[in-house]
Every structure is written in structure tokens, then in C-alpha cells.
Amino acid sequence: MGLAVLLLLLAAVGGGPQVGTDSEPPDRATLTFVDETGTELGTVDATIAAGFFERYTGLSETDRLGPDAGMVFVYPEAGERTFVMRNMSFPIDMIFVGADGEITAVHHAAPEDDREFSGQARWVIEVNRGYTDAHEIDVGDSVRGLPR
Template sequence: MKRRWSQLLFFAVLVLVFGLVVGGPLSDVSRYGETGVNSTDSVTVTFVGSDGVELGQITGPIADTWTERRTGLSDTESLDPNEGMVFVYEDEGTRAFVMRNMSFPLDIIFVGEDGQITAIYHAAADADRHFSAQARWVIEVNQGYTDTHNVSVGDEVQGLPR
């Protein structure tokens, strides 16, 4: 009888923990909805050339949790011309991105701890490859944005969230 009670208690605790993590207050999905993107937090960042001239600005949501970063823009149909998403990490490291479930192409901009662009990739929708570089932040914008605004590796990004 004692063993049965301990088994029932173990099962109850397991169900409670599972409920908190999957659908409760510990779940990113419960905080941010099904897409995982917190659309209430947005940021405007400015691209500045090596000569100090402003090259352009984008505004968009911040992805700073694991769920938000994993989902990214994959449930988005399109972006406005000066819109994007800023992925935020705690520190600089090697970041790898894929075009999972994307319906439109992107420029993927990797930004180091010092705010300088370390790499730019032009990624086709549903590209079957990883895009990686050293970064503390990664910015996704419509493909062609970096060419149109002359944004290149070594340029600075200002206004990045910490």
C-alpha cells in the first residue's frame, strides 16, 4: 500500500511539472502565443557605414528566448521594406540559422559583440543549408536589403537591445 502511494505521488508531481513546462507559466508558448514571437517587444536598429554615414534603419520584433529564436520569421508571410527581426543572445558565439518553413528569401546579418557586422548571407526561401558566423545578434531582413542600402561586413549596427 505504501509503495502504491509513493507511485501515485511521483505520477502527480510528474504531471504537475509537465503541465508547468508545456502549457503553464514556464512555457514560452503560453507567454508568446503559437508562433513564439513576442510582437509587443520591438526595436529599431540603424546601419552605419565605416565612414559614419547612416545606411538605413529597420524596425521589428525581438527574438530573445529559445522558442522565439527557433520560430523566427517562419510563420510570417512577408516583411515590409524596412522591417526585420532581431535575434538576441546573452553573449557572442557561433550562431547557425536555417530557412525552416520560410516562404520568402532573406538577408541574414550576423553582428558581433562590438556591434560590427561579421557576415551577411543571402538566403533563398527553404534553403537546405545552414548559415553561420560569430555573432551576439542576428538580424533578418528582406533579401536585397543589404545590397539596396549598401550594408556590408564591417559596418556598424546601432540601437541593438542588450
């Protein structure tokens, strides 16, 4: 069965990506990064990627992000996650977040980077490259506002 046929079948039964229309924007979450003392380090307005196809596509069809924008990939449970820079046109930071909301890994990636980026996570947040450095976000910090 071709991929196009499979996508049409999944969409027909409600298993396809949940893409917003002009009257219905995609789901979003406001994520706040905090350090171990509870001090806020930064806030991101993130598009939620919770379905298989949303997570597979990610930001690959996006030309750029606003300065405080991103995408949060949501998984039903924590596990080892691996990301690649498939069809990306701009550099990003990848923030891996465990089931308790604590950051477990931060990776910096360029569009031409062909490495795999892995970490333990229930959520993975992608933001513009340099966001984590500018806001001093690192492993051990936490994220509030994560979608379930």
C-alpha cells in the same frame, strides 16, 4: 514528455515565448546600420526574438515583411550561430553582428535553400532579401539600437 506538454509547462513557469497580445505588441527595436564613417545606411523596425522558442520559430510563421521591417535574434553572449531556412516562404538577408555591434557576416538565402548559414554573432538580423545590397550594408559596418 511531448513537446506540447513541455511548452505548456514552460509557459506556466514563465519560460515560454513572450508573444504579444492585441493590447500588448511584441517587443520591437529600431536598428540603424552605419558605415565606418558613421554615415547612416538604413533603418529597420525589428521584432525582438530573445527567448528560445522565439528564436527557434523566427520568421517561419511570417508570410512577408514590410520594406524596412525585420527580426533581431538576441543571445546572451557572442558565439558561433547557425541559421537555416526552416518553413520560410520568402527570401531573406541574414546579418550576423558581433558583441561590439560590428557586422561579421552577411548571407542571402532563398526559401528552398537547405544550407546552413553561420557566423560569429551576439545578434542576428533578418530582413528582406536585397535589403543589404540596396543599402550597401556589408561586413565591417555597425548596427546601433541593438537590444540587450
